[in-house]
Amino acid sequence: MLKIEKRASPSKTWNWAAPIMAVALTMIVGGALFGLLGVNPFQAIAKIFYEPLFGEYAFYYRPQLMIKAAPLVLIAIGLSMGFRAGIWNIGAEGQYIMGALSGAGLALALYPMELPILLPLMVIAGALGGMLWGLIPGYLKVKFGTNEILVSLMLVYVAEQILASMALGLMKNPEGMGFPGSRNLQQYPSAHNAEIFAGSGMHWGVAAALIAVIFAYVMLTRHMFGFQLRLSGIAPRAAKFAGVDPGRMILICMGLSGALAGMAGLFEIAGPAGQVSIDFNVGYGFTAIIVAFLGRLNPIGILLAGLLLAITYVGGEITQSQMGLPLAAIQLFQGMLLFFLLAMDMLTNYRFRRSTKEAV
Amino acid sequence: MGTALLSLSGLTKTYPGVVANSDVGFDIQPGEVHALLGENGAGKSTLVKMIYGLVAPDSGQMTLNDVPFSPADPNAARAAGVAMVFQHFSLFDALSVAENVALGMDNPPPRRELSDKIRTVSKAYGLPLDPQRTVGDLSAGERQRVEIIRCLLQDPKLLIMDEPTSVLTPQEVEILFKTLRKLSAEGTAILYISHKLEEIRSLCDTATILRLGKKVATCTPAERTAAELAEMMVGSSLRPPERRAHEPGGVLLEVNDLTIAPTQAFGTRLQNISFSLRMGEILGIGGVAGNGQDELLAALSGEVLTDASAIVMQGTAVGAMGPTGRRNRGLLTAPEERLGHAAAPEMTLTENALLTGSKRQALVKGGWINWAAAKGFAEHIIHHFDVRTPGPEVAARALSGGNLQKFVIGREVLQEPHVLVVNQPTWGVDASAAASIRQALLDLAADGAAIICISQDLDELMEISDRFAALNEGKLSPIRATADLTVEEIGLMMGGAHGMEVADA
Structure with a gap:
């Protein structure tokens, strides 16, 4: 018989081995699933992981990876701050939408004025929009003790309705001949979040994501705020004893994660997406939760996890179009990644031992 | 000794990295008040957990009334006539005394009958308790009485009491001792765990002293001085703290x-x-x-x-x-x-030094942590207060209770409050x-x-x-x-x- 036993201190090896094991297990079980669907599992998995990086059309896919990974990483960095402090903002999708609407709204209001600082202003507006949307569940939690998980999630659906209303009403393109959706910001030079180097996929959102990674890393390891954040998550009573105000910590974390999600939304709407439309959001805010955990809530880990998830997105699309795998199978594949990670996670804090229960 | 109620021999239990009990053996006679004396970490708890069926020994035998005794769980122990009152009570605050007692029984009688029983037992043993009161409103001493009565209703042959007087006033201790003496006179054996020497000298017939998991001696406590018992328990004589004379100021x-x-x-x-x-x-x-x-x-x-x-x-x-x-x-x-309160268990000692020392020890400047200084402060505490640990990078939870307490007290004392x-x-x-x-x-x-x-x-x-x-x-x-x-x-x-x-x- 095997027995589960708590480790004296968390295993450093397993902390890093768990995500790798999770990826490997996902490949095995996902491969079996693909096999059952009548697709050659080796080919499918090779396509998902190989094609986007080194395949024949990698020159096209690599920029796509950047475009997909940037919002994931940016949002996940913000979420990871809250998760570390034990504050569960799972409504990043809504904050992402509200950030996009705030920034796009500013640009659409000023259209067609050409203003060199318009894009930076939009970024600020986007961050503020996301922040305010994130502060609602934060404030309700501090003031009335509501559950931030529920409130932030419900606000996603509110945001989606606002998005639809905007796309069909207030922000609709007056010259769009009745079609839903706003003007295309890609055609508004001051507002366009263009690629920094043409053809690289490297837009300002990618730069912001990288800055966020570095910023988060430095703050968590060197700054008192990062220490208080970790302390609040690990030992809330000790944090209070140390002088951390729990309410303030909640507001900062919700505001910060909302702001980053809002910025991600703005970079997306002013760049790759281009316009306010009903189907603007594609679930980055939710996938970022997977990215945050897959990356161990560690900024560097999140960067790698964001790239990995982007690969499964892009690679998934390739297998979909080339091998006829259904979208649901790809989503299942991504879900498995989190599932196995959480399962493997146990090994960081626990270990198996052969039980020594003998007859007495 | 064929007359022993409970006889232990060669009991050994090891946990990863620790030998909790090593070759422990002694006898408890019917009606005897037997003290189990030892410091924290001497292995008292593990030993009684084995008797009560919570932990299985790695080796060694127990016999109860000359019959081999190896309870698989506390139910089996209770069925054999062993009852235990824990140091930390397992009572529901929102329920009444009678309801709490009923919850601990396999086949509780109807509530009224049970209440009467509780009253009878509580009178007979001088443990005043109203079965209708809500446990949340009771004092610690009264809660303990609930636990004791719960045990007495099972008519035990051996009653184990773990540090029972730590939650009592001196007057309540007297009441408890009267009860225990009465039980012992009726033939119930009591295994009494404590580190309070005077109590043991006045109450117990026999004392078994444990140190570092091993039995040091079995003796009659009344024949020894408290100092002798302490020396056996600790293994060396202790110097009482010195007081420097000084006048209080403003x-x-x-x-x-x-x-x-x-x-x-x-x-x-x-x-x-x-x-x-x-x-x-x-x-x-x-x-x-x-x-x-x-x-x-x-x-x-x-x-x-x-x-x-x-x-x-x-x-x-x-x-x-x-x-x-x-x-x-x-x-x-x-x-x-x-x-979890004075220290964060998962964090290192360096981080825990920072926890309260950040300002007074100037470990943080403009929000930026000086980790070298924090580590220095942690090492200063470790050195000054003789904290036994491999170093400041060890997680707080890996320290023994005593060592972590020295660290926590040292952290505050060294900040010159x-x-x-x-x-x-x-x-x-x-x-x-x-x-x-x-x-x-x-x-x-x-x-x-x-x-x-x-x-x-x-x-x-x-x-x-x-x-x-x-x-x-x-x-x-x-x-x-x-x-x-x-x-x-x-x-x-x-x-x-x-x-x-x-x-x-």
Whole structure:
């Protein structure tokens, strides 16, 4: 018989081995699933992981990876701050939408004025929009003790309705001949979040994501705020004893994660997406939760996890179009990644031992 | 010895990295009050857990009435006639006494019958208890009576009691001892776990002394002096803390009419607490657990805010100030619960040094942490307070209770507080570590700091404090000089025997 036993201190090896094991297990079980669907599992998995990086059309896919990974990483960095402090903002999708609407709204209001600082202003507006949307569940939690998980999630659906209303009403393109959706910001030079180097996929959102990674890393390891954040998550009573105000910590974390999600939304709407439309959001805010955990809530880990998830997105699309795998199978594949990670996670804090229960 | 009720031989139990018990053996006779004496970590708990079926020994035998005895679980132990009263009670606050007792039985009789039974047993053994009362309203001593009666209803042959007097006033201890003597006279054997030597000398017929998991001796405690027993328990003779004579100086801290509503259900309300504290003075605050100790510490540390003027530190009203502001002014605290309150279990000692030392030790500048300085401070604490650990990068949870307590107390003492408030500074700490912590507190006071020592260990308070007061149901008794107090007076200050009025009802 095997027995589960708590480790004296968390295993450093397993902390890093768990995500790798999770990826490997996902490949095995996902491969079996693909096999059952009548697709050659080796080919499918090779396509998902190989094609986007080194395949024949990698020159096209690599920029796509950047475009997909940037919002994931940016949002996940913000979420990871809250998760570390034990504050569960799972409504990043809504904050992402509200950030996009705030920034796009500013640009659409000023259209067609050409203003060199318009894009930076939009970024600020986007961050503020996301922040305010994130502060609602934060404030309700501090003031009335509501559950931030529920409130932030419900606000996603509110945001989606606002998005639809905007796309069909207030922000609709007056010259769009009745079609839903706003003007295309890609055609508004001051507002366009263009690629920094043409053809690289490297837009300002990618730069912001990288800055966020570095910023988060430095703050968590060197700054008192990062220490208080970790302390609040690990030992809330000790944090209070140390002088951390729990309410303030909640507001900062919700505001910060909302702001980053809002910025991600703005970079997306002013760049790759281009316009306010009903189907603007594609679930980055939710996938970022997977990215945050897959990356161990560690900024560097999140960067790698964001790239990995982007690969499964892009690679998934390739297998979909080339091998006829259904979208649901790809989503299942991504879900498995989190599932196995959480399962493997146990090994960081626990270990198996052969039980020594003998007859007495 | 064929007449022994319970006979243990060669009991051994190892946990990863620790030998909890090694080749322990002794006999308990019917009707005997047998003491199990030892320091924290000596292996007392593991041993009784084996007898009670909670832990299976790695090797060794037990026989009960000459029949091999190896209970698979506590149910089996209870069925064989072994009952146990734990140090930490397992009672539901929101239920009545009778309901709590019923929950612990396999086939509880109808409620009315059970209530009558409880009344009968409680009368017969001098344990006053009203079966209809809600447990949440009972004092610690009364809760213990619930646990004892729950055991007595099973008519046990052996009753195990784990540190029963740690939650009692001296008067309540007397009541308990009468009950135990009566049980023993009726033939029930009692295994009595304690580290309080005088108690054992007055109550127990035989004592088995454990040290580091091994049996040191079995003796008759009445024939030994407390000092001899202590030496057997600790393995060396202990030097009592030294007091340097000094005169108290000016007033450092004033608490004026401090009243705080309880923060949780069945919490304690602090009521109109007032006192002042002078330089160089140690104020001991006694009382049974759950009478407002945690609340008082939280109010003084700044975790719970009050009217600004309720707490005045060197002329500044600090009652509305959080922990950081108070620390900056030199008011430092060390809560009772080490893991999760005074220290973060998953964090390293360096990080835990930073936890309260960030400002006073200048470990942080402009928000940026100087990790080298934090590590230096942690090493300073480790060195100065003889904390046994491989180094400052070890997680706090990996330290033994005593070592972590030395670290926590050391962290505050070395920050040169003007006022230091400690709650249960030596709880669960071995005798030599406890002695060094008490010495550190005395030295700190001699150097001019004022100290409030909240503790349930009366011996400790008598040893180090200049003045003494007791908390009882959130109220502070008048403060008296320690030197001219008797045990009876202390007991009355702690509220006497709680719930005695029920006895006559």
